[in-house]
Amino acid sequence: MKTYRIAVIPGDGIGNEVTPAAMRAIEAAAQRFDAGFTWTSFPWGSAHYVEHGRMMPADALDRLRPFEAIFFGAVGDPRIQDNVTLNGLLLPIRRGFDQYACVRPAVLYPGVRGPLAGPKPGEIDFVVVRENTEGEYAQIGGIVHSGSEEVAIQSAVFTRHGTERVIRFAFELARRRDRKHLLTSVTKSNAQGFSMAFWDRVFSEVAREYPDVRTESLLVDAACMDLVRRPQDFDVIVASNLFGDILTDLSAAITGSLGLAPSANLNPARTFPSMFEPVHGSAPDIAGRGVANPMAAMLAGAMMLEFLGETDAAKRLESAVLRVLADGRTITPDLGGRAGTDDVTGAVLAQLR
Numbered sequence: 001m002k003t004y005r006i007a008v009i010p011g012d013g014i015g016n017e018v019t020p021a022a023m024r025a026i027e028a029a030a031q032r033f034d035a036g037f038t039w040t041s042f043p044w045g046s047a048h049y050v051e052h053g054r055m056m057p058a059d060a061l062d063r064l065r066p067f068e069a070i071f072f073g074a075v076g077d078p079r080i081q082d083n084v085t086l087n088g089l090l091l092p093i094r095r096g097f098d099q100y101a102c103v104r105p106a107v108l109y110p111g112v113r114g115p116l117a118g119p120k121p122g123e124i125d126f127v128v129v130r131e132n133t134e135g136e137y138a139q140i141g142g143i144v145h146s147g148s149e150e151v152a153i154q155s156a157v158f159t160r161h162g163t164e165r166v167i168r169f170a171f172e173l174a175r176r177r178d179r180k181h182l183l184t185s186v187t188k189s190n191a192q193g194f195s196m197a198f199w200d201r202v203f204s205e206v207a208r209e210y211p212d213v214r215t216e217s218l219l220v221d222a223a224c225m226d227l228v229r230r231p232q233d234f235d236v237i238v239a240s241n242l243f244g245d246i247l248t249d250l251s252a253a254i255t256g257s258l259g260l261a262p263s264a265n266l267n268p269a270r271t272f273p274s275m276f277e278p279v280h281g282s283a284p285d286i287a288g289r290g291v292a293n294p295m296a297a298m299l300a301g302a303m304m305l306e307f308l309g310e311t312d313a314a315k316r317l318e319s320a321v322l323r324v325l326a327d328g329r330t331i332t333p334d335l336g337g338r339a340g341t342d343d344v345t346g347a348v349l350a351q352l353r
């Protein structure tokens with residue numbers, strides 16, 4: 001039996017509800033293929049901050065490094081500024097482990113009623129590749145003076161290395177996917193004449209290496225409009241850290257719910273562990289009520305299985321989730337149902353039996 005060593009960070013809010021649910025589903029899916037897991041849980045997040053003054057210990061990355069993957073829940077707590085929680089936990093892991101390609105699929109699944117009238121299930125099926133280590137999230141800047149004199153500066157960082165590699169990753173994905181072989185690059189280069197014009201230029205250069213992949217470049221405002229007007233036309237989208245984050249909330253909305261959106265923070269060179277998480281945050285408004293949708297975490301688990309090489313188990317887990325969705329009887333309130341997290345978990349486990 002192959003046993004994978006996985007670090008688990010449930011984090012905050014509903015992260016503590018969806019993560020254990022997804023772990024059960026991941027184990028059940030992999031069992032059939034003789035794969036198992038040793039899960040090591042790290043109680044890092046906002047409670048750790050309240051007690052120790054930091055979201056995770058100073059040696060956190062050293063402790064995470066030996067694992068084959070990290071399974072992450074959510075971060076965010078109304079007691080603490082969001083920039084403190086995010087910059088204290090999630091972002092240092094993404095950056096420190098060079099998880100430069102954040103892969104976020106968006107699919108309208110059978111049984112799910114999205115908000116758009118036109119698209120039928122299966123017709124929306126695209127992936128956003130978000131640059132995950134620099135850009136607008138570089139966290140370089142500062143504040144000087146105070147009162148009416150106060151000045152805040154936040155710089156974005158776009159390196160040739162960082163831009164080129166994520167664009168190349170997206171081209172490779174577009175080439176592999178059995179869809180439209182279309183890669184859309186999203187910037188705001190009409191206004192951001194240095195960083196994003198640079199991104200456009202690198203995109204054109206890399207595109208020459210992939211003559212089999214069609215390309216388009218959209219400004220982010222037009223991309224938002226087109227994701228609503230013609231979501232069926234997209235295949236792979238590549239965007240900067242901030243734009244990728246915004247576009248993937250929009251893509252989760254048009255495919256039914258943030259509760260269905262998974263995410264993989266990949267270190268494609270496998271020099272450090274990759275991290276898998278639902279796109280959604282800690283959802284303090286519903287935390288502790290047992291109604292969080294565990295499906296995004298489960299689908300993130302399927303992405304983890306795929307990355308570990310357990311392709312059959314990944315497909316099995318995804319199919320089990322899709323069957324529960326298509327059946328429609330056991331779905332959480334975000335999808336218009338009345339089921340709780342435990343009900344959905346039970347239904348997915350029953351499909352896996």
Ligand code: GGG
Pocket residue numbers: 072073074075076086245277278279280281282
């Ligand atoms: N499960 C991911 C999570 O908790 N995300 C919270 C968040 O605010 N993320 C911002 C980002 O990914 O940029």
